[in-house]
Amino acid sequence: MKIGITTTVPVEVIYAAGHIPVDLNNVFVSHPERERLIEEAELAGFPRSFCAWVKGIYGAAREMDDLGAVVAVTQGDCSNTHGLMETLQSEGMEVIPFAYPYERDYVLLRAQVEAFMRRLAVDWHEVEDTLRRLDRVRRRAHRLDELTWKEGLVTGLENHLVLVGCSDMEGDPDAYGRKLEDLLARVGERERDPGFPRAGDMVRLGYLGVPPMAPELYDYLETLGARVVYNEVQRQFSLPFRTADLVEKYRRYSYPYSIFYRLRDIRREARRRRLDGLIHYVQSFCFRQVEDIILRRSLSLPMLTLELDRSSRLDARTRMRLENFVSMLRREKHG
Numbered sequence: 001m002k003i004g005i006t007t008t009v010p011v012e013v014i015y016a017a018g019h020i021p022v023d024l025n026n027v028f029v030s031h032p033e034r035e036r037l038i039e040e041a042e043l044a045g046f047p048r049s050f051c052a053w054v055k056g057i058y059g060a061a062r063e064m065d066d067l068g069a070v071v072a073v074t075q076g077d078c079s080n081t082h083g084l085m086e087t088l089q090s091e092g093m094e095v096i097p098f099a100y101p102y103e104r105d106y107v108l109l110r111a112q113v114e115a116f117m118r119r120l121a122v123d124w125h126e127v128e129d130t131l132r133r134l135d136r137v138r139r140r141a142h143r144l145d146e147l148t149w150k151e152g153l154v155t156g157l158e159n160h161l162v163l164v165g166c167s168d169m170e171g172d173p174d175a176y177g178r179k180l181e182d183l184l185a186r187v188g189e190r191e192r193d194p195g196f197p198r199a200g201d202m203v204r205l206g207y208l209g210v211p212p213m214a215p216e217l218y219d220y221l222e223t224l225g226a227r228v229v230y231n232e233v234q235r236q237f238s239l240p241f242r243t244a245d246l247v248e249k250y251r252r253y254s255y256p257y258s259i260f261y262r263l264r265d266i267r268r269e270a271r272r273r274r275l276d277g278l279i280h281y282v283q284s285f286c287f288r289q290v291e292d293i294i295l296r297r298s299l300s301l302p303m304l305t306l307e308l309d310r311s312s313r314l315d316a317r318t319r320m321r322l323e324n325f326v327s328m329l330r331r332e333k334h335g
């Protein structure tokens with residue numbers, strides 16, 4: 001059966017049980033009628049002043065006839081998603097709970113993984129076999145991420161799509177692995193193409209926060225001569241950690257834990273990837289907007305905070321702000 005997820009959870013358990021994880025964020029954001037999905041949630045009673053991701057996920061979940069259950073992350077996601085899960089449950093959807101312990105306690109997280117395994121009737125042997133299979137695919141995503149910032153041969157949008165796709169591997173890890181292999185081959189050809197703009201010559205940006213409502217942001221930045229070479233949360237979805245221990249892997253995954261743990265990853269990657277500036281994306285009506293205060297206090301790089309609500313397009317004001325920010329960074333970079 002198909003099991004909906006709204007954030008990264010141990011998908012190894014779902015695959016090992018013979019089910020198919022479906023990241024409902026990806027279903028919503030790639031849907032040809034996104035606005036209609038949001039409107040359907042509003043017709044069902046979700047307020048206008050509510051996160052558009054949650055409304056879109058609700059619309060996407062309602063539209064899928066073959067969705068057997070959804071995983072509710074009861075700690076480590078957000079209270080808006082919590083409300084969404086209760087709404088779906090009240091409409092007859094089976095809800096499977098999963099929680100990330102706030103303090104990243106190994107024993108507590110292992111207990112959560114094992115409860116999830118019991119619910120889906122799988123054992124450690126099956127889950128660890130699946131972990132090895134999925135890690136082979138993740139390694140290709142990590143190589144593409146490295147080619148983004150080291151060689152400058154992957155665009156910001158490609159990087160974003162490859163990494164967000166790791167959350168559910170598009171329901172078929174083998175096919176997803178082949179897709180990444182094809183992209184690696186195409187990227188290899190760019191090495192011999194002097195016409196492909198290298199990130200090294202561009203303004204190098206880091207993107208912090210939840211994935212954008214308008215992915216056209218990436219291509220717009222490229223037209224301004226800037227490239228995102230670090231997608232913070234999306235990279236976390238690919239679990240870029242060298243450990244064969246499944247619990248440890250999800251313990252190192254930063255997104256569900258505190259902003260202070262995320263900051264360590266952001267600082268390290270900002271240095272390593274030689275970033276010129278940061279874009280902090282905040283979703284309208286999301287509690288994570290408040291994290292902007294801590295990020296600004298804690299990071300020394302220039303930062304632009306960008307807020308979008310429901311539109312998949314960048315409006316004129318947003319384009320102008322991005323243009324001004326990139327011009328300022330270019331002046332600082334080249335003098």
Ligand code: SF4
Pocket residue numbers: 051052053054077078079080081210283285286287288
């Ligand atoms: S954007 Fe914020 S409010 Fe919306 S689902 Fe994500 S964490 Fe929750």
